[in-house]
Amino acid sequence: MDIKAILLDFDGTTLQRDQVFISVRNMYAIRKALDKGIYIVPSTGRAENMQPPQIEAEKRIRYYITSGGARVVDHSTGEIIHEEILTPEDSARMCRVFEGRNIYTEIAAGGRIYLEKAVADHLERYPVPSHHVWFIEAGRQIVIDEPSRYFSENGIGIEKVNMYGIPAGLQQQIYDEVEHSGVAHITDPVGENMQFFPQGLDRTRGIRKLLDKLGISMEQVMSIGDSVLDAEAVRASGIGVVVGNAPQWLKDEADFVTAPFDEDGVAIAIEKFILNEG
Structure with missing residues (x-):
């Protein structure tokens, strides 16, 4: 062949x-x-x-x-x-799923990784995956204050989102919020680590x-x-x-x-x- x-x-x-x-x-x-x-x-x-x-x-x-x-x-x-990405409006909506909940979340957009500033300022408190440490130490991440507002105001669409160390009491709620959104889909079972992509990708x-x-x-x-x-x-x-x-x-x-x-x-x-x- x-x-x-x-x-x-x-x-x-x-x-x-x-x-x-x-x-x-x-x-x-x-x-x-x-x-x-x-x-x-x-x-x-x-x-x-x-x-x-x-x-x-x-x-x-x-x-x-x-x-x-x-x-x-x-x-x-x-x-x-x-490209098959979320609209800026849907990106903002999906950011509100994890925003302000003290969850280590990597947001992929435009080929880059964004982190919420409240989390990025205290990475020592969060379960940063060991194989992502090189990336963080290289300073490749973009830190933003309020992801929902940032993506909406700058007209940027999200490719995917990875969430790590989700508290047990929030896992089912976050899963349901994403799955019922109609614009995104979680590829993992309910758990402490979950990722979602645009629906129908x-x-x-x-x-x-x-x-x-x-x-x-x-x-x-x-x-x-x-x-x-x-x-x-x-x-x-x-x-x-x-x-x-x-x-x-x-x-x-x-x-x-x-x-x-x-x-x-x-x-x-x-x-x-x-x-x-x-």
């Missing part, structure tokens, strides 16, 4: 246990695929400026499918190829927009993932690959099950199907 692009999930798929760096073997395989003229396309729930440092440093990787497909960009030029729409631009068909794509967010791409691609730590239902739908994320599963798949070494 003439594979011309690899769609690559990161968390639970390509990254090591630290969820920051890519193993030497995985990165070597990625670079060898690039040498062969294969497009490597991050296809992830992360915002544009939260991509792994090794990916950002590899300038041959220019197209990013981010925030679960809400935003597809040419990272080298800033061109927006596809379909990652494959953004993928197909990018592939049209590149003159590539889905049959010429290998997708590698581990979760429900990767499922549609795995099903639609010429070669759908899932790592060994993926749930069994997703393994059953894949063309190939590789090793788990922490055993260089991505490298094994690339070696087998792209580099012809397995």
Whole structure:
């Protein structure tokens, strides 16, 4: 099969246990695929400026499918190829779900991460994910006083929202507020950590927009993932690959099950199907 692009999930798929760096073997395989003229396309729930440092440093990787497909960009030029985001008005409305409730919340918009100032001023009190510390220490976040007012007044639409350490007494209430909003959808069960995306978001729409631009068909794509967010791409691609730590239902739908994320599963798949070494 003439594979011309690899769609690559990161968390639970390509990254090591630290969820920051890519193993030497995985990165070597990625670079060898690039040498062969294969497009490597991050296809992830992360915002544009939260991509792994090794990916950002590899300038041959220019197209990013981010925030679960809400935003597809040419990272080298800033061109927006596809967007499915909340309107500024709906963004303001959804910010009021967590605003002022002392919840560590990362708001993705325009490829950047925004934090509520009341929270950002006292990060030591909040459960900042360990694999996000590098991002915070690098000062990449934008701190804003009142998110609802900021997005409304500046005409900015939200791509996705991640909430961490939600108090037990607020978890069901927040879940219900998002799910009943009619504009956003939570992808997780009720719990202390939840994320939401625009209602009806379909990652494959953004993928197909990018592939049209590149003159590539889905049959010429290998997708590698581990979760429900990767499922549609795995099903639609010429070669759908899932790592060994993926749930069994997703393994059953894949063309190939590789090793788990922490055993260089991505490298094994690339070696087998792209580099012809397995």
